[in-house]
Amino acid sequence: MRDIALTLVYLGLIPFCLKRPMWAILVWSWLSYMNPHRLVYGFAYSLPFAQTTAILLLIALFFSKERFTMPWRDGKVMILIAFICCMIVSTLTAFYPDLAWYQLEKVLKIQVIVFASLYVLTSYKDLKALVWVIVLSIGFYGVKGGIFTITTGGVYRVQGPADSFMFGNNEIGLAILIITPLIRFLAIDAKQWWLRLGLNCMAVICLFAVVGTHSRGALVGGVVMMSFLCLRSKTPFLSLASSVLIGALLLNFAPSQWTERMNTIETFEEDQSAMGRINAWQMAFNLSSQKLLGGGFECFRDETFYLYAPEPTMVHDAHSIYFEVLGEHGFIALALFLSLWAMTWLSAQRLIVQTNKAPPDSELASINQLLRHVQVAFVAYLSGGAFLGMAYFDLPYHLLCIVITCSVLVQQQPNEQSVKSEKDDKHAIKSGFY
Numbered sequence: 001m002r003d004i005a006l007t008l009v010y011l012g013l014i015p016f017c018l019k020r021p022m023w024a025i026l027v028w029s030w031l032s033y034m035n036p037h038r039l040v041y042g043f044a045y046s047l048p049f050a051q052t053t054a055i056l057l058l059i060a061l062f063f064s065k066e067r068f069t070m071p072w073r074d075g076k077v078m079i080l081i082a083f084i085c086c087m088i089v090s091t092l093t094a095f096y097p098d099l100a101w102y103q104l105e106k107v108l109k110i111q112v113i114v115f116a117s118l119y120v121l122t123s124y125k126d127l128k129a130l131v132w133v134i135v136l137s138i139g140f141y142g143v144k145g146g147i148f149t150i151t152t153g154g155v156y157r158v159q160g161p162a163d164s165f166m167f168g169n170n171e172i173g174l175a176i177l178i179i180t181p182l183i184r185f186l187a188i189d190a191k192q193w194w195l196r197l198g199l200n201c202m203a204v205i206c207l208f209a210v211v212g213t214h215s216r217g218a219l220v221g222g223v224v225m226m227s228f229l230c231l232r233s234k235t236p237f238l239s240l241a242s243s244v245l246i247g248a249l250l251l252n253f254a255p256s257q258w259t260e261r262m263n264t265i266e267t268f269e270e271d272q273s274a275m276g277r278i279n280a281w282q283m284a285f286n287l288s289s290q291k292l293l294g295g296g297f298e299c300f301r302d303e304t305f306y307l308y309a310p311e312p313t314m315v316h317d318a319h320s321i322y323f324e325v326l327g328e329h330g331f332i333a334l335a336l337f338l339s340l341w342a343m344t345w346l347s348a349q350r351l352i353v354q355t356n357k358a359p360p361d362s363e364l365a366s367i368n369q370l371l372r373h374v375q376v377a378f379v380a381y382l383s384g385g386a387f388l389g390m391a392y393f394d395l396p397y398h399l400l401c402i403v404i405t406c407s408v409l410v411q412q413q414p415n416e417q418s419v420k421s422e423k424d425d426k427h428a429i430k431s432g433f434y
Helices: 001-019 023-032 048-064 076-090 099-119 124-152 167-188 193-214 218-230 237-254 254-264 272-290 302-308 322-355 363-387 394-412 421-425
Strands: none
Touching: 001 023, 001 099, 001 421, 023 099, 023 124, 023 394, 048 099, 076 099, 076 322, 076 394, 099 124, 099 394, 124 363, 124 394, 167 193, 167 218, 167 363, 167 394, 193 218, 218 363, 272 302, 272 322, 302 421, 322 363, 363 394, 363 421
């Protein structure tokens, strides 16, 4: 029955995808983040929903009468293109060509949709629709995992959908953590009290799901994210008190298995998993120091550890977005990767400053709030990602699309009240979130 229901839902969405390209982007995002075809057990499990949606997108773009423009002048787009070129070149010289080409194909499919999103997103309404789809798709596992954690006492680990970027407990934990600020944005932006209440409850339940993943990387990301929120809040002491209260609630709820696993962060020298990661990071550094383009996708394997790792027999995945890029594509790619997120952060901050004085109920005020919460999501990704290998995950690149599209929308809606002085710009970091 699940297979039939999913297929009928998808068939019902096809006319919308053909009518407007934005619908195809939303459907593809739903398929990519929720992976509903991984929740069935029959013929629909392996149906090419994503590929079909990509074809529908191309058809819709060909026949669409809407006017679209690609923001080529944005420096972040050029950096992203350069980063993609580095991945392609490193694949040509990869240690494991077959594995590298297979992984490159998956990464390029993601990037094609990222650029399609940049091309098709033209309004704040479409932008908000994308945020809703992302939140509900990943939030499904957040709510499901949170309820599972609460009802089982957190003894068992929360996992993501099978055969996806988010299958592992670490990956789904970071994904849920990233969308939590976006849930909070939708709650603030909601007009109905019941919707605000529901979204706020959803955010809290998602935090329980993050605890339920037993992911140490997600824990680090959560602590850094909450600390950042307190620093940027207009009421830092109140925010700190709320954060401590929530943290105490989660810690008191967590079972002994979770506490013991988190305590290994302090005694990482005795933890084989942690030492394996450090060995993998050293291998990535040694490899890229001798090979400018890195080892290519999927290079964290026995042979490369034998050649470049301090402990050749301790083979381990990178478990870090930074060392993953470094080992697979080299120092140049890592510099581009870091520059991309630094420029995205600075661009979001500049737009926040520009829209700080926008009228409360205006579109610019909503964009201001969206960008503030996107910044928090980036804090979760960049801190938690230091210990998790999700450098090619769709979500941060869609956050990049959101920032670039917001920049275009702000430029299209000049507002004297939304422009602050150069002096305020220098002190932008002190502006609050709420």
